[in-house]
Amino acid sequence: MAVIPLAAHFHGDFVIKLLPVDSGATMDEVAAAAAANSVGIHVPDQPGRTLRVRKQGADEAFPRTSTVADSGLEPTECVEIYFE
Template identity: 90%
Template sequence: MAVIPLAAHFHGDFVIKLLPVDSGDTMDQVAAAAAANAVGIHVADQPGRTLRVRKQGAETPYPRTTTVADSGLEPTECVEIYFE
């Protein structure tokens, strides 16, 4: 697999962060990686709520099992991560 750098905006965070992910990672794994850099630091945890990922500006999130490779995301494209 290949490392893909994505720009990640975690809802509630004031910083867009560069997030290196693997092309084989699922959206759940992308969300977890983004959460490690935001939840408890700039964003309050919301236990029991599911993290979701969507392409910046999209209304609907990716299915949780979609891989980065299958999503069609290009390097440095921005994704939004939020609690559902």
């Protein structure tokens, strides 16, 4: 698989971060990677709530088991991560 750099905006964080992810990573794995850089640092944890990923500006989140390759996201494209 290939490493894809995504711009990740975690809801509540004031910084958009470059997030390198594997093209075979699921959206749950992308959310977990983004959370490692924001939750407990700039964003308070929300135990029991599910993290979701959507393309910036989209109304709906990607399915949690879909992969980065399945999503059609391009390098440096921005995704939003949020607690559902």
